[in-house]
Amino acid sequence: MTTDVTTEAPVAAPAAPSRRRVVAGRFLASWRGRAGLALLAALFLLAFAGPPAAAWSFEDRDFLAFLSPPTAAHWFGTTQSGADVFVVTMHGMRRSLLIGLLVAVVSTAVAAVVGAFAGYYLGWTDRVLGWVTDLLLVLPAFLIIAVLSPALGQGAWLVMVGLLAAFMWMVTSKMVRGLAVSLRKREYVLAARFMGVPGYKIIFRHVIPNMSSLLIVDATLNVSAAILTETTLSYFGFGVRPPEVSLGGLIADGAATALYAPWTFWFAAGLLILTILAVNLAGDALRDAFDPASGGARR
Amino acid sequence: MNVLEVRDLGVRFGEVPAVRGLGFAVAGGEVLGVVGESGSGKSAAVLAVLGLLPPKAVVTGSVRLHGRELVGAPDKELTALRGKALAMVFQDPLAALTPVHRVGAQIAEAVRVHQDLSRRQAWARAVELLDLVGIAEPARAARAFPHEFSGGMRQRVMIAMAVANDPDVLICDEPTTALDVTVQAQVLEVLRDARRETGAAVVFVTHDLGVVAGIADRVLVMREGRAVESGPVEEVFARPRMPYTRELLAATPRLDREAAVLRGVPRPPVPVLRVENLVKEYRRGVRVVDRVSLDIRAGETLGLVGESGCGKTTLLMEILGLAAPRHGRVVVFGRDTARLGRRDRLALRRDLQIVFQDPMASLDPRMTVHDILAEPLRMHRLPLDRVPELLRLVGLAPEHAARYPQDFSGGQRQRIAIARALALEPRLLVLDEPVSALDVRIRAGVVELLAELKARLGLAYLFVAHDLALVRRIADRVAVMYLGRIAEIGPAERVFSAPRHPYTRALLAAVPLPDPVAERARPRVPLAGETPSPAGPLTGCRFRARCPVYPGLPETARSRCAGEEPELEGQDGAACHHASGGAR
Numbered sequence: 001m002t003t004d005v006t007t008e009a010p011v012a013a014p015a016a017p018s019r020r021r022v023v024a025g026r027f028l029a030s031w032r033g034r035a036g037l038a039l040l041a042a043l044f045l046l047a048f049a050g051p052p053a054a055a056w057s058f059e060d061r062d063f064l065a066f067l068s069p070p071t072a073a074h075w076f077g078t079t080q081s082g083a084d085v086f087v088v089t090m091h092g093m094r095r096s097l098l099i100g101l102l103v104a105v106v107s108t109a110v111a112a113v114v115g116a117f118a119g120y121y122l123g124w125t126d127r128v129l130g131w132v133t134d135l136l137l138v139l140p141a142f143l144i145i146a147v148l149s150p151a152l153g154q155g156a157w158l159v160m161v162g163l164l165a166a167f168m169w170m171v172t173s174k175m176v177r178g179l180a181v182s183l184r185k186r187e188y189v190l191a192a193r194f195m196g197v198p199g200y201k202i203i204f205r206h207v208i209p210n211m212s213s214l215l216i217v218d219a220t221l222n223v224s225a226a227i228l229t230e231t232t233l234s235y236f237g238f239g240v241r242p243p244e245v246s247l248g249g250l251i252a253d254g255a256a257t258a259l260y261a262p263w264t265f266w267f268a269a270g271l272l273i274l275t276i277l278a279v280n281l282a283g284d285a286l287r288d289a290f291d292p293a294s295g296g297a298r299r
Numbered sequence: 300m301n302v303l304e305v306r307d308l309g310v311r312f313g314e315v316p317a318v319r320g321l322g323f324a325v326a327g328g329e330v331l332g333v334v335g336e337s338g339s340g341k342s343a344a345v346l347a348v349l350g351l352l353p354p355k356a357v358v359t360g361s362v363r364l365h366g367r368e369l370v371g372a373p374d375k376e377l378t379a380l381r382g383k384a385l386a387m388v389f390q391d392p393l394a395a396l397t398p399v400h401r402v403g404a405q406i407a408e409a410v411r412v413h414q415d416l417s418r419r420q421a422w423a424r425a426v427e428l429l430d431l432v433g434i435a436e437p438a439r440a441a442r443a444f445p446h447e448f449s450g451g452m453r454q455r456v457m458i459a460m461a462v463a464n465d466p467d468v469l470i471c472d473e474p475t476t477a478l479d480v481t482v483q484a485q486v487l488e489v490l491r492d493a494r495r496e497t498g499a500a501v502v503f504v505t506h507d508l509g510v511v512a513g514i515a516d517r518v519l520v521m522r523e524g525r526a527v528e529s530g531p532v533e534e535v536f537a538r539p540r541m542p543y544t545r546e547l548l549a550a551t552p553r554l555d556r557e558a559a560v561l562r563g564v565p566r567p568p569v570p571v572l573r574v575e576n577l578v579k580e581y582r583r584g585v586r587v588v589d590r591v592s593l594d595i596r597a598g599e600t601l602g603l604v605g606e607s608g609c610g611k612t613t614l615l616m617e618i619l620g621l622a623a624p625r626h627g628r629v630v631v632f633g634r635d636t637a638r639l640g641r642r643d644r645l646a647l648r649r650d651l652q653i654v655f656q657d658p659m660a661s662l663d664p665r666m667t668v669h670d671i672l673a674e675p676l677r678m679h680r681l682p683l684d685r686v687p688e689l690l691r692l693v694g695l696a697p698e699h700a701a702r703y704p705q706d707f708s709g710g711q712r713q714r715i716a717i718a719r720a721l722a723l724e725p726r727l728l729v730l731d732e733p734v735s736a737l738d739v740r741i742r743a744g745v746v747e748l749l750a751e752l753k754a755r756l757g758l759a760y761l762f763v764a765h766d767l768a769l770v771r772r773i774a775d776r777v778a779v780m781y782l783g784r785i786a787e788i789g790p791a792e793r794v795f796s797a798p799r800h801p802y803t804r805a806l807l808a809a810v811p812l813p814d815p816v817a818e819r820a821r822p823r824v825p826l827a828g829e830t831p832s833p834a835g836p837l838t839g840c841r842f843r844a845r846c847p848v849y850p851g852l853p854e855t856a857r858s859r860c861a862g863e864e865p866e867l868e869g870q871d872g873a874a875c876h877h878a879s880g881g882a883r
């Protein structure tokens with residue numbers, strides 16, 4: 001009666017068959033995952049360990065070198081006011097990285113939860129959540145952040161993260177809802193229901209994990225979107241407020257002198273591109289690692 | 300005179316050979332049945348003949364149509380041949396029809412590509428072709444869009460398109476696999492007509508030995524890319540030479556002589572499930588399940604049979620939901636679901652579990668087998684060390700727990716699904732088409748497993764299937780559903796040997812027998828039409844429109860069918876005013 005039982009050995013080590021370990025293994029097995037992770041780690045390291053290693057601090061002004069090109073003393077050159085571009089850029093990158101990642105994680109999480117609950121339960125839950133989503137969708141986000149931003153005190157960048165995230169999850173949540181509507185009829189969801197697993201557990205165990213590809217791609221896109229939105233806000237003076245800086249603000253500042261002092265612009269711009277590249281590589285690899293069918297040749 | 304000659308055909312996808320050294324020939328007007336399980340390379344072989352494989356596939360050998368070599372022929376030449384000299388019918392007609400164009404326009408298009416006809420002439424030809432494939436009111440049907448058609452109608456349209464240009468070779472790849480038995484019988488009839496009209500050589504690919512027995516002149520049995528055996532159907536079915544062919548034939552259940560493997564040992568009739576007058580309405584007046592009553596006793600298997608749209612899935616969901624129904628009663632293990640508290644309901648779920656049809660869809664692809672089997676145990680706070688035991692119970696190795704469902708074959712996945720259902724030690728297992736997604740030999744293995752488990756654990760099964768031969772092998776009692784109602788119910792022995800309801804009789808007649816002699820000797824009276832929508836006005840007997848008995852009845856008897864809905868009495872009988880012991 002066991003004619004179709006194959007004799008091949010199991011692929012994974014039989015020790016602890018946890019999903020997380022398998023996903024991590026797959027993630028690290030792909031070059032994208034390794035490259036993206038290494039690049040991100042390098043950027044974080046640079047952003048946090050770089051400034052202390054430099055001879056200058058964030059507040060220092062070198063009155064002997066205004067707008068100096070990169071030299072041994074000023075690795076990235078200086079600005080018009082004599083600030084060290086390396087140190088300033090690293091500070092900006094720190095903020096941008098944190099804002100981008102946090103906003104992406106928060107907004108995607110909100111989108112996943114709201115969309116999945118709406119799509120799984122339907123009925124009243126769906127209607128109420130739908131109203132909230134639509135309401136936020138029609139509010140002019142940029143204007144609201146611009147109006148609220150002066151009211152924020154110093155070091156309020158976390159509030160900024162909240163605001164950015166609050167206006168970013170709606171479209172994804174609508175997609176998530178659609179997927180959840182189709183997933184709730186899947187047989188493994190029905191099977192879980194018929195064994196008595198309550199709805200909220202089914203959502204977190206079966207519905208959301210089975211959308212992880214979408215969510216990760218979305219989170220990746222959101223990182224760049226968050227950084228770019230914040231850039232735009234900073235450009236108009238509504239973003240992270242001085243003395244805090246972000247990559248966005250620096251790019252805006254540097255754009256003025258970019259033509260005759262390219263170092264004021266290109267280092268910030270280049271690091272922005274690298275950041276987004278790293279996040280995208282890691283996002284791709286993570287998606288493949290989550291989805292056993294999308295990466296491997298095995299069927 | 301051979302129209303199509305294939306010699307030493309090989310297909311490789313990268314390093315993986317799909318077809319090796321395959322050879323066959325078909326003459327005009329002849330039907331060659333190509334049989335094989337999934338992965339046997341039968342589909343790759345016909346796609347290679349059609350030149351429809353993706354570019355990364357390497358095709359070697361020779362395919363000659365009227366002596367003209369097709370392998371390596373320029374694409375343009377092949378495109379000119381395809382649809383004209385070489386026509387095809389695939390399994391999924393919906394994928395082959397453009398949703399935004401009228402059916403008639405699509406057929407006319409197929410005609411005009413290869414024939415010099417005016418628009419009007421082509422349209423007229425399209426209507427003619429629809430008539431040929433037996434579509435009622437062809438002129439009106441031509442103006443419809445594909446989604447307005449049922450699966451069977453769409454397959455007829457595909458056949459109309461295929462024969463539009465009088466092809467020399469007609470290639471059918473599992474054309475009836477997605478259809479209900481009665482519709483399958485109709486479509487096979489249409490294919491027979493089409494072959495007669497066009498005199499084409501037909502290559503008919505299928506996994507169903509019964510279908511081949513009915514339609515093919517010669518058979519080619521394929522396995523792992525090679526031809527295992529070939530010859531005239533009667534020969535191969537009566538005296539198979541190769542062990543593989545014998546194994547296939549032995550694994551195919553036969554409706555006419557089926558020994559029960561799953562019959563229960565007689566037990567005291569303790570009802571584990573009782574459904575009384577259950578109704579499920581979707582919109583007001585649209586009853587998908589209408590006053591259904593049945594019961595299952597401990598250790599018994601009730602086979603629930605019906606075609607798609609008969610409401611059997613809805614009925615299952617109603618039972619498994621354990622919620623209070625709007626009308627009627629569901630009593631599970633003596634407890635009325637209308638009077639269940641939250642806690643009781645959870646406790647009751649332990650006794651009632653389900654195995655779904657498609658094991659790929661019923662196992663969360665992102666969980667390891669361990670997590671899948673642990674889920675019900677965790678939910679009900681049972682020790683997780685039962686997981687290895689469960690795997691052993693269904694014939695898998697405990698080491699398999701670390702893998703994902705997609706690392707397993709279909710049969711193994713279904714075993715995992717069964718293991719999960721058994722994790723809570725239920726007393727009633729609902730089996731929703733548990734083997735219809737599996738290959739026939741693997742099917743036999745899973746059925747055997749189910750029989751063994753039933754005997755060992757004293758389970759009761761509610762076994763839903765459309766494969767009547769399989770139900771005959773498994774069930775103690777059978778219920779036949781039609782359009783939301785139970786048409787007939789009774790002991791399996793009685794229902795299969797002396798069916799009372801005209802619908803049951805038609806269903807049984809539509810199942811092809813895997814025996815060419817017996818199959819061809821049977822009178823062919825395919826049931827007309829398809830299951831109508833439950834939204835239509837229903838007065839009198841709902842089977843009236845398709846009933847083969849009704850038209851021949853005297854006036855007074857007919858008016859009774861039209862005016863009064865037949866009711867089912869008790870647990871052995873048929874819902875028909877003129878039920879007979881097999882008067883036809």
Ligand code: SF4
Nearest residue numbers: 840843846860875876
């Ligand atoms: S009641 Fe009349 S119409 Fe209905 S199945 Fe019986 S004979 Fe046919």
